[in-house]
Amino acid sequence: MSMIKRFKISFSRMFDKLFKKKGACIGIYGPPNAGKTTLSNRILRDWVGNEETMGSVSHIAHETRHAKRRNEVSIESNGHTISLDIVDTPGLATKIDFHDFMEQGMSDSESKKRSKEATEGVIEAVKWLEDLDGVILVMDSTENPYTQVNVTVIGNMEARNLPLLIVANKVDLPDADPGVIKEAFPQHPMVPISALDGVGMDSFYEALAKQFG
């Protein structure tokens, strides 16, 4: 290959990188029920409109059992626009007991089916980790943050040198203590929000642009 041709190819790659701004692909991770889908839906409501949603929300864990991707969401913050592909993932867990679903009033067969699908969802979420450019890790501020799920997600991002933003969700609840989350993972940026009522979303978008823009 001639010098010039080679130069042209690398130049066009550089051009793509600089100007096309192919949106980074960002996964929304966290334990079941942390509010990942609620947050995804709010992001779409704020920046896409059209009543488009990412998925259904439920107080019963493992509501999301398939990862869902929404491409090219344009988000504006401080005069800059970034385009992100956003993936809402099934809640990560190290255990799934169908009895927990039965306690929520589901039948035996429904509970076993949900449990089976939930295990597959977790595997899907773990596999997605390899194809992302960054992660938003959503935690419930009323819960203990020292969990294996949180440690594993953070460890994988650190090992790959990829950006991470921690979201301390549900700050509207009286027991919420986002300070505990900050204390647990002081090396990463954290924003306290309520995905449900929208508190803290401006700071969230600012942090998003800073981490992934």
Place this chain on the structure above:
Amino acid sequence: MDLISEAKISQMASMEKVRYIIDEVRKGKILVLEKGLNPMEEAKLIEMTMSAIQPDEFSGIEMQSYPSNGDASILGKLFKKQGNKRLTVIGPANQLKTLKKDRNLISALVSASK
């Protein structure tokens, strides 16, 4: 409760380690790994745990390890003092319900393993 020494674990390939842990935990054992798993192995362990879950037989694992660096938390400091090892406790979920929340239990396990 079985203490798995660093020497034993470091001889195994990642896949062997994860397989070994799942097999032991499914037998009902609680393992204390002197040196934990790396983040990719932890992810693999979560995947394999999910595939092993069977209704009324095996509902998964409870596992606790600690962030390796930049950890200013109480637990982090506690573990740094013990020689900067990522000590990890793994057991069947139905037997270790308290592991996640009870810091005293974890420190008890730490002192028991020394």
